[in-house]
Amino acid sequence: MTATDPIPDTTAADLEAVLQRAAGAAESFGALPPAERARLLGAVADALDAAGTELLPAAMAETNLSEARLTGELKRTTFQLRLFAEVLAEGSYLGATIDPADDGFALGPKPDLRRMLVPLGPVLVFAASNFPFAFSVPGGDTASALAAGCPVVVKAHPGHPRLSARVGEIISAALSEHGAPEGAFGVVFGFETGTAALRDPRVKAAAFTGSVPAGRALFDIAASRPTPIPFFGELGSLNPAFVTPAAVRARGAEIAKGFVTSYSGNAGQLCTKPGLLFLPADHGLEDALASQSREVGLHRMLSDRLHEGYCSRRAEVTGVPGVRVLAEGEVSDGTVPTLLTTDVQTLLANRETLLEEVFGPLSIVVTYRDEDEARQAAEAFEGNLTATLHAEEEDSEFGASLLNRLRDRAGRLLFNGWPTGVAVSPAMQHGGPYPATTDSRFTSVGTAAIERFLRPVTYQNVPQTLLPEALRDHNPWNVPRRVHG
Amino acid sequence: MTATDPIPDTTAADLEAVLQRAAGAAESFGALPPAERARLLGAVADALDAAGTELLPAAMAETNLSEARLTGELKRTTFQLRLFAEVLAEGSYLGATIDPADDGFALGPKPDLRRMLVPLGPVLVFAASNFPFAFSVPGGDTASALAAGCPVVVKAHPGHPRLSARVGEIISAALSEHGAPEGAFGVVFGFETGTAALRDPRVKAAAFTGSVPAGRALFDIAASRPTPIPFFGELGSLNPAFVTPAAVRARGAEIAKGFVTSYSGNAGQLCTKPGLLFLPADHGLEDALASQSREVGLHRMLSDRLHEGYCSRRAEVTGVPGVRVLAEGEVSDGTVPTLLTTDVQTLLANRETLLEEVFGPLSIVVTYRDEDEARQAAEAFEGNLTATLHAEEEDSEFGASLLNRLRDRAGRLLFNGWPTGVAVSPAMQHGGPYPATTDSRFTSVGTAAIERFLRPVTYQNVPQTLLPEALRDHNPWNVPRRVHG
Structure with a gap:
């Protein structure tokens, strides 16, 4: 295949083979000691790092993203794989819990009960377009599912097919070289292929x-299958940011600058882009916001399809009566950011248009008349990945009343910062009430992402030799355990 | 109302009021310190214990269950409420995680991130018929949701409406007396009422x-709502039990006795009833199994509807060619258990009839010719709540190969025991792959049941005064936390 051949859709026969291999690998891959899977994840990370000089130009060619951005993203991606290796080495992800037999238990003799988490089985990952590494073939879904002990089948995103194919080859080779069972990882192509895989009974969970x-x-x-499966979708988010009057007074110019950087970066193609900035009516930052926005250079979007979608949504939002242009922007050959403004009442009267994500470099400054109106706005949202508050100590009571309302509608709350840039950390939550995600109880970024692909099994009075290692008395894997009684 | 008035369905207007109150209570009830909610759960448990002499006859009248059984069940129910009070007092259910700011982090400066679990909001509980206390109005779903900080609306089971109404009054009075916000708990009646509530946007999760x-x-x-919500359904389970030849030799008579007690108890109306017993072809226990079954006394089923359903399924299963009667049983005025037998090949050839739960006192002894055939049978199951193995040390390799297969198809694995009787423990898993439950990652019994009704929120760089108590530096609630870095 040369660099310009198209990547054909995976055939039904090839998909069948991939799924059969994944199902066949589930038992042995899931049964590997965590330290072994940690080694495999490390090998994948090393192989991707080693291939950087090949992968970065490939990613640039297919995504219009900059080398600096992609270099950082690849680093983050391999960091993430190694972080999950650490999670495996540490072992508390298994949730091992031992409750010894107790003949004197209040409700009658209690048996010996030992509980731990086991992998769900093959996981289907739908790759994203906007992070060709970190949320694509080698991304967080793949890393966390492999860490959990689940074989992974990635449905590649059509936005960067050759990069996906090449990364898939590198991962498969690294896994195979280091002794992973055949079928623990595969990449497939095509829309129909993806939905066929999602319907297949061998697939036990999916992420998107x-x-x-x-x-x-x-x-x-996923929900309407004869046997429904967990589906972890990270969908749309407005990521509202609220600024109190005192924060405008104390740091107005800085806030304007930070906001424009956050909403316009990567041509606004981030799930945590702040799509709405709430300012007091007399904020006086219009000129600063407009001029900052105009200073952002031209950026081509990830694909023509996304560009068209952006143009259409931009026209729709701009056309709402009561919405005014602060910075016109451009949408010809690439995009320059567009900044709009309106007030809370116009926003609330046009929810269907204005309270829906615009994927691209557009944001709306919304002015509120008083604290009550700001709180009213904070109650208008559906679920979001993030919500941000800029406040000062002197108006912290108002700030607290906003934060409280935002907490019910978001998975991450930021103070005096901006939501873009998601740290890969044990305390990260990248998820939120619908439609931010389809299951707000889980995260797709950070070490807790592994929890999506595990389920508990309890062993009752099972003798030592038949227990899994993590539950045996002498704890051969040396995993942290909660022991009761 | 006198003891014989019917309980009318909740009107649409009354349901609206109940849901509005529940939504109104969500914030204040969820914000109570865990110790406060623990006190409320204790008060509910005390009130139910104090009402035992009134509640037990009411339960007996509506369920045909024995006083001894119901006395034990009420004790278990109040124990469970107090156990969740302990979970709250201990505090690790909050999953508080602190990852301090790190300017030298590998991927660039990392903000201060603090993560904890917060309540989902109002939970709708569909009560069960077979445990009028432990899986009904005051049961595990209610206890765990209230513990999580979620207001609860119970849709009462029509099998024991007056008991449900009375228990609801007692719970509401205890909560109100001890200062819970109005609306933290309510009971509604009627099929249409239940489905209307499930569709209501104020309901944030449901259990069944x-x-x-x-x-x-x-x-x-639940899945097709504009905003889908988590639905925790505990549905059907066959609970297969496998016995190795060595176990038959060592403990055949004891196994026969234990099995009959387990499958026939409470007229087989338990979700963990062993519905299939796998024995080697030459087991020689037919007479013992049949005579034990015949010795079980007449037991009325919970309701006429369940009795009719049982009679119809019993006729269907008994009519399968290749299925033979070991103990005929009775189904006239009440039931005496029915025990059938067949072989693995007949079972596999009639999956749709034989591999589906029969709710009532019927079980099937299935003989296997050899180890391979037993393993083949162990691979035939969909999801189960439990799977059981009876084995001896001398055939532990065969046992291990069975256990391995059963692990992929069950939430709890028992060794040399019987699945009925579910301990309320931190290490319990009462859940399993579909159709045992609709979400195998969670349990409806044991302290981990609280996890169903919580979602994570991360606070990024939020100052101490705006942080929830559990995440503040000085840890005023003194909850266990994971602190990184």
Whole structure:
């Protein structure tokens, strides 16, 4: 294959083979000691790092993203794989819990009960377009599912097919070289292939990052299977940011600058882009916001399809009566950010248009008349990945009342910062009430992402030799355990 | 109302009021310190214990269950409420995790991140018929949701409406007396009421224990809402038990006795009833099994509807060619257990009839010719709540190969025991792959049941005064936390 051949859709026969291999690998891959899977993840990370000089140009060619951005993203991606290796080495992800037999228990003799988490089985990952490494073939879904002990089948995103194919080859080779069972990882191509895989009984869970309509359609397939499976969709988010009057007074110019950097970066193609900035009516930052926005250079979007979608949504939002342009922007050959403004009442009267994500470099400054109106706005949201508050000590009571309302509608709350840039950390939550995600109880970034692909099993009075290692008395894997009684 | 008035269905207007109060209570109830909610759970437990002499006859009248059984069940129910009070007092259920800021972090400066679990909001509980206390109005779903900080609306089971109404009054009075916000708890009646509540946007999660068709219909409603919600359905389970030849030799008579006690107890109306017993072809226990079964006394089923359903399924299963009667049983005015027998090949050839739960006192002894055939049978199951193995040290390799297969198909694995009787313990898993439950990652019994009704929120760089107590530096609630870095 040369660099310009198209990547054909995976055939039904090839998909069948991939799924059969994944199902066949589930038992042995899941049974590997965590330290072994940690070694495999490290090998994948090393192989991807080693291939950087090949992968970065490939990613640039297919995504219009900058070398600096992609270099950082690849680093983050291999960091993430190694972080999950650490999670495996540490072992508390297994949730091992031992409750010894107790003949004197209040409700009558209690048996010996030992509980731990086991892998769900083959996981289908729908790759995203906007992070060709970190949320694509080698991304967080793949890393966390492999860490959990689940074979992974990635449905590649059509936005960067050759990069996906090449990364898939590198991962498969690294796994195979280091002794992973054949079938623990595979990449498939094509829309129909993805939905066929999602319907296949051998697939036990799926993860997705993308738009609300696509994510909801896939969620509906997963939920309507004869045997429904967990579907972790990260869909759309407005990521509102609220600024109190005192914060405007104390740091108005800095806030304007930070906001523009956050909403316009990567041509606004981030799930945590702040799509709405709430300012007091007399904020006086219009000129600063407009001029900062105009200073952002031209950036081509990830694909023509996304560019068209952006143009259409931009026209729709700009056309709402009561919405005014602060910075016109450009949408010809690439994009320069567009900044709009309106007030809370116009926003609330046009929820269907204005309270829906615009994927691209557009944001709306919304002015509130008083604290009550700001609180009213904070109650208008559906679920979000993030919500941000800029406040000062002197108006912390108002700030607290906003934060409280935002907490019910978001998975991450930021103070005096901006939501873009998601740290890969044990305390990260990248998820939120619908439609931010289809299951707000889980995260797709950070070490807790592994929890999505595990389920508990309890062993009752099972003798030592038949227990899994993590539950045996002498704890051969030396995993942290909760022992009761 | 006198003891014989029917309980009318909740009107649409009354349901609206109940849901509005529940939504109104969500913030204040969820914000109570865990120790406060622990006190409320204790007060509910005390009130139910104090009402035992009134509640037990009421339960007996509506369920045909014995006083001894119901006395034990009420004790278990109040124990469970107090156990969740302990979970709250201990505090690790909050999953508080602190990852301090790190300017030298590998991927660039990392903010201060603090993560904890918060309540989902109002939970709808569909009560079960077979445990009028422990899986009904005051049961595990209610206890765990209240513990999580979620207001609870119980849709009462029509099998014991007056008991449900009375228990609801007692719980509401205890909560109100001890200062819970109005609306933290309510009971509603009627099928249409339940489905209307499930569709209501104020309801944020639902739990159900019952049959596969009913549970699946409700799951489908929950998943197809404009905003889908988590639905925890505990549906049907066959609970297969496998006995190795060495176990038959060592303890055949004891196994026969234990099995009959387990499958026939409470007229077989338990979700963990062993519905299939796998024995080697030459087991020689037919007479023992048949005579033990015949010795079980007449037991009326919970309701006429369940009795009719049982008679119809019993006729269907008994009519399969190749299925032979070991103990005929009775189904006239009440039931005496029915024990059938067949072989693995007949079982596999009639999956649709024989590999589906019979709710009532019937079980099937299935003979296997050799180890391979037993393993083949162990691979035939869909999801189960439990799977059981009886083995001896001398055939532990065969046992291990069975256990391995059963692990992929069950939430709890028992060794040389019987699955009925579910200990309320931190290490319990009462859940399993579909159709045992609609979400195998969670349990409806044991302290981990609280995890169903919580979601994570991360606070990024939020100052001490705006942080929830559990995440503040000085840890005023003194909850266990994971602190990184």
